Amino acid sequence: xxxxxxxxxxxxxxxxxxxxxxxxxxxxxxxxxxxxxxxxxxxxxxxxxxxxxxxxxxxxxxxxxxxxxxxxxxxxxxxxxxxxxxxxxxxxxxxxxxxxxxxxxxxxxxxxxxxxxxxxxxxxxxxxxxxxxxxxxxxxxxxxxxxxxxxxxxxxxxxxxxxxxxxxxxxxxxxxxxxxxxxxxxxxxxxxxxxxxxxxxxxxxxxxxxxxxxxxxxxxxxxxxxxxxxxxxxxxxxxxxxxxxxxxxxxxxxxxxxxxxxxxxxxxxxxxxxxxxxxxxxxxxxxxxxxxxxxxxxxxxxxxxxxxxxxxxxxxxxxxxxxxxxxxxxxxxxxxxxxxxxxxxxxxxxxxxxxxxxxxxxxxxxxxxxxxxxxxxxxxxxxxxxxxxxxxx
Amino acid sequence: xxxxxxxxxxxxxxxxxxxxxxxxxxxxxxxxxxxxxxxxxxxxxxxxxxxxxxxxxxxxxxxxxxxxxxxxxxxxxxxxxxxxxxxxxxxxxxxxxxxxxxxxxxxxxxxxxxxxxxxxxxxxxxxxxxxxxxxxxxxxxxxxxxxxxxxxxxxxxxxxxxxxxxxxxxxxxxxxxxxxxxxxxxxxxxxxxxxxxxxxxxxxxxxxxxxxxxxxxxxxxxxxxxxxxxxxxxxxxxxxxxxxxxxxxxxxxxxxxxxxxxxxxxxxx
Numbered sequence: 001x002x003x004x005x006x007x008x009x010x011x012x013x014x015x016x017x018x019x020x021x022x023x024x025x026x027x028x029x030x031x032x033x034x035x036x037x038x039x040x041x042x043x044x045x046x047x048x049x050x051x052x053x054x055x056x057x058x059x060x061x062x063x064x065x066x067x068x069x070x071x072x073x074x075x076x077x078x079x080x081x082x083x084x085x086x087x088x089x090x091x092x093x094x095x096x097x098x099x100x101x102x103x104x105x106x107x108x109x110x111x112x113x114x115x116x117x118x119x120x121x122x123x124x125x126x127x128x129x130x131x132x133x134x135x136x137x138x139x140x141x142x143x144x145x146x147x148x149x150x151x152x153x154x155x156x157x158x159x160x161x162x163x164x165x166x167x168x169x170x171x172x173x174x175x176x177x178x179x180x181x182x183x184x185x186x187x188x189x190x191x192x193x194x195x196x197x198x199x200x201x202x203x204x205x206x207x208x209x210x211x212x213x214x215x216x217x218x219x220x221x222x223x224x225x226x227x228x229x230x231x232x233x234x235x236x237x238x239x240x241x242x243x244x245x246x247x248x249x250x251x252x253x254x255x256x257x258x259x260x261x262x263x264x265x266x267x268x269x270x271x272x273x274x275x276x277x278x279x280x281x282x283x284x285x286x287x288x289x290x291x292x293x294x295x296x297x298x299x300x301x302x303x304x305x306x307x308x309x310x311x312x313x314x315x316x317x318x319x320x321x322x323x324x325x326x327x328x329x330x331x332x333x334x335x336x337x338x339x340x341x342x343x344x345x346x347x348x349x350x351x352x353x354x355x356x357x358x359x360x361x362x363x364x365x366x367x368x369x370x371x372x373x374x375x376x377x378x379x380x381x382x383x384x385x386x387x388x389x390x391x392x393x
Numbered sequence: 394x395x396x397x398x399x400x401x402x403x404x405x406x407x408x409x410x411x412x413x414x415x416x417x418x419x420x421x422x423x424x425x426x427x428x429x430x431x432x433x434x435x436x437x438x439x440x441x442x443x444x445x446x447x448x449x450x451x452x453x454x455x456x457x458x459x460x461x462x463x464x465x466x467x468x469x470x471x472x473x474x475x476x477x478x479x480x481x482x483x484x485x486x487x488x489x490x491x492x493x494x495x496x497x498x499x500x501x502x503x504x505x506x507x508x509x510x511x512x513x514x515x516x517x518x519x520x521x522x523x524x525x526x527x528x529x530x531x532x533x534x535x536x537x538x539x540x541x542x543x544x545x546x547x548x549x550x551x552x553x554x555x556x557x558x559x560x561x562x563x564x565x566x567x568x569x570x571x572x573x574x575x576x577x578x579x580x581x582x583x584x585x586x587x588x589x590x591x592x593x594x595x596x597x598x599x600x601x602x603x604x605x606x607x608x609x610x611x612x613x614x615x616x617x618x619x620x621x622x623x624x625x626x627x628x629x630x631x632x633x634x635x636x637x638x639x640x641x642x643x644x645x646x647x648x649x650x651x652x653x654x655x656x657x658x659x660x661x662x
Contacts, residue, residue: 010535012503014460015565016555016576017533158466159457171459176580275503275530276457288478289508290456323541 003192006315008308013171013278020178025193027098032156032200037097044089047121049079051086051204055212055369061339061359068222068362070355071369073209075233076344082374083205083233088184092119095182102126102177103288105184106170108135108163108229109300110142111374112186117151127151130170132162135299140257142378160293161305163229167277187230188307191278195307202236203358209369210240213256217367223248223358226371227350228321229265229301231310233373238319250358251310252350254296255323265294267306268314268321276304281311292387297386300374301349328353330386333376345374346383409496409524410549410571413448414608419572419630420445420621420660421610422637423500425452425468427477431485433646435492441637442495444653445660450527450632453482453501460529462583465634467642479509483517490522498525498551499573503539511539515546525549525571533565554601555579556591566605572630573601577613583635585614595627618662625662633659 003009007101011021032036041098045051054074062070075083092103103125107113113129120127129146133155136143146153159165167190175181185194188202206224224241226234228251241247259270267282274283276291282294284304296302313319329346332353337343344352351370359368376383386390413419426434438449453641454472458465486497499518506514506528518526526534526548531539543550549571552604554562556578575597578590591597598609611624612632624631633656640651 011532012535013532014529014555015532015553016557016579017562018534019559019560020554158463158470164457168457168459172462172581175460178579272508275507277459278530283504285504285508287508288480289504289506290473292505316555344507 003196005309005312008311009192009195010280011278012275012280013191015173016175017178021191023119027094028193028197031094031097033131037093041090041093044093045086045204049085049089052208053077055209055216057216058340061336064339065182065356065359066236067364068366068368069364070359071213071221071367072342073205073237073369073371075205076342076348076372076375080111080115080118081377082111082115083202083236084112084186084203084344085118086236087186087198087201087232088112088119089113091182091184091197092116092123092125095184096123096125098182100125100180100182102128102179102181103184104128104130104170104173104342105186106129106166106323107186108164108166108302109298109345109378110139110146111300111345112133113146114142114149114152116184116186116230117146117149120151120386121149128173129153130156130166130173132160132166133157134161135163135166138299138382139378163299164291175278187232188235189230189277189305190307191280195279195309198232198240199235199309202232205233205236205371206238206240209237211218213367213369219367220244220247221369222362222366223250223251224369224371225252225351225354227252227254227301227347227373228306228310229254229303229347230305233371235307235309237369238313242318246338249313249318250354251319251321252324252354253321254298254301254350255325256297258325259323263295264323265296265302265304266323267304269323271304271306279308281308282306297329297382298346298350300345301350322354324350324353330383332356333383338343342372343380344372345376345377346379348373349376404565409494410448410498413496414572414629417447417626418625419447419608419610420656421448421450421612421630421632422446422656423450423452423632423634424637424641425454425465425472426482426485427454427472427475428468428638428641429471429480429645430475431477431490434485435488436649437641437652438489439493440649440652441656442493444656446495446656447630448496448498450500450634451482453479453499453505453544455502455505458502460581460582462635464638464642465582468638477488479505483521486523496524497522498527499523500527503528503531506539511542511548515542515548518548519546523548525551527553527574529553533561550586554597556593562597562600563604566601566607569605569607571607573607573609574632575609575611575628577611582613584616584639587620589614594624598627618659620661621659
């Protein structure tokens with residue numbers, strides 16, 4: 001069925017948006033096969049975003065952990081510092097071709113907001129970003145970055161004032177003004193065609209990684225892993241490996257203070273089936289279907305749902321989802337900095353943390369690829385505070 | 394003590410929404426259940442009826458009401474702060490039904506219903522005398538998973554049409570039952586000035602009328618008698634929500650007179 005992943009997905013949005021969503025579906029079906037569009041996008045990805053991103057053999061880390069060979073897919077080295085640019089260049093370019101003059105987006109950590117503001121500046125589009133008030137405080141530098149890039153940032157003061165509320169507000173804004181505006185969704189979530197479209201734009205990660213690892217090692221990896229909030233870098237990292245049945249796919253969810261506490265954002269571990277933000281999927285919610293006020297140290301993973309394709313991969317057992325706590329993520333953040341000289345995003349550190357546990361249990365000829373979805377400059381002050389050093393940006 | 398719930402026959406049940414539109418322009422009032430608290434919601438529903446409302450839309454609070462503007466969002470927050478649950482709202486409706494046979498529709502978001510379980514939810518609606526339901530995040534394409542269960546329990550799923558619906562109008566209108574909720578303008582709920590309303594509402598209604606006999610009520614943004622009067626020229630009814638919720642916010646549980654006065658000023662135009 002169209003836009004469905006097993007029982008998940010769908011288009012659960014107000015009638016006001018339905019024609020617009022169908023327009024985006026049609027446009028995407030056209031442009032994804034349009035040579036001129038793909039040439040233009042690929043040129044931007046190569047010459048502007050800096051693709052292909054490196055697949056780096058983390059030798060010190062591999063030796064230190066004493067198990068599998070660990071490779072890092074360096075999405076942190078992309079322009080704007082995360083994988084978000086892959087999707088944003090695709091969507092904003094398409095919006096422009098559709099005749100839109102304005103883009104809006106939600107952002108959690110600010111990475112998607114910065115990427116959207118960047119693409120909007122490059123492609124001369126008006127840009128407005130919705131960001132939870134709590135996140136504008138946690139990620140004040142990214143707010144200023146977006147403003148530097150010419151975007152208007154709206155702090156969202158409703159609900160939990162985090163990513164889910166930013167999505168709510170961006171959707172509300174979109175229903176007010178659809179004619180000239182594209183909602184550039186940042187993750188593999190929302191109504192169809194967003195989960196599919198964002199996945200396709202992000203699948204460049206696994207397309208490259210698969211070629212690179214075959215070139216370097218002459219074989220496929222034992223496992224690939226990535227952090228999961230909505231799940232865009234994970235879906236990008238998984239996609240071209242889904243049909244390689246022997247490659248394990250591992251998503252690392254933000255457990256916050258632990259999956260047995262209320263302060264968690266681990267959707268697969270603690271959520272249940274629901275319908276929210278345009279899609280049927282798993283959500284953290286109470287017994288009456290009220291969406292839970294989730295928590296994670298990572299603003300980018302602080303989301304009560306997960307993309308519908310992940311929900312499906314979980315249902316059929318193709319991918320495994322594991323919770324990683326704040327403590328584990330912060331330790332991994334520090335570990336990879338000291339071991340490999342890489343300051344990665346606290347989001348990505350969730351995947352690193354699980355690799356630290358998993359790699360020693362694996363054989364020397366096993367290969368593990370971690371998607372390093374973003375760089376960690378934005379997180380340095382917050383991590384310092386977590387460790388009791390009162391540093392502010 | 395509470396009396397036995399009056400026996401509500403299937404026939405009457407199916408037709409209660411229709412009564413709101415019989416020989417009159419319907420005035421549909423909205424409020425959020427549990428704002429300021431549930432027993433007061435019972436009073437306010439009866440106040441609205443006394444002031445001339447012909448159908449009441451009862452909002453079951455949801456944590457993330459994406460189709461609502463600030464006014465109704467805040468009412469949801471107030472109700473949820475009071476720990477109002479779906480079961481509590483059902484109990485509240487039972488109390489209303491002891492005193493009134495006014496047509497009642499729920500307005501909530503799909504997850505509230507989905508999570509409760511479609512069967513269980515609509516069976517409960519039938520038991521307590523709910524006539525219809527409005528789910529703004531359930532468009533036509535996804536509606537069939539709900540519609541069949543609704544039908545089974547005699548609850549009407551209300552269809553929404555928006556100024557952007559265009560080529561979708563006929564498809565939606567042909568299947569619409571109870572009444573059609575025509576969204577007056579772009580955006581979310583909340584009172585508006587006249588220039589914000591879509592300019593082609595009369596044309597949309599004319600077109601709807603060419604494919605169905607189901608009555609059409611206009612909602613989103615309506616706040617004053619002049620607007621009611623204008624819309625009643627071509628619609629079968631009007632829906633007023635945020636303006637009512639604003640009064641409840643201002644007066645808390647002391648709003649009976651203010652509500653009656655306000656709604657009377659709109660129903661007697």
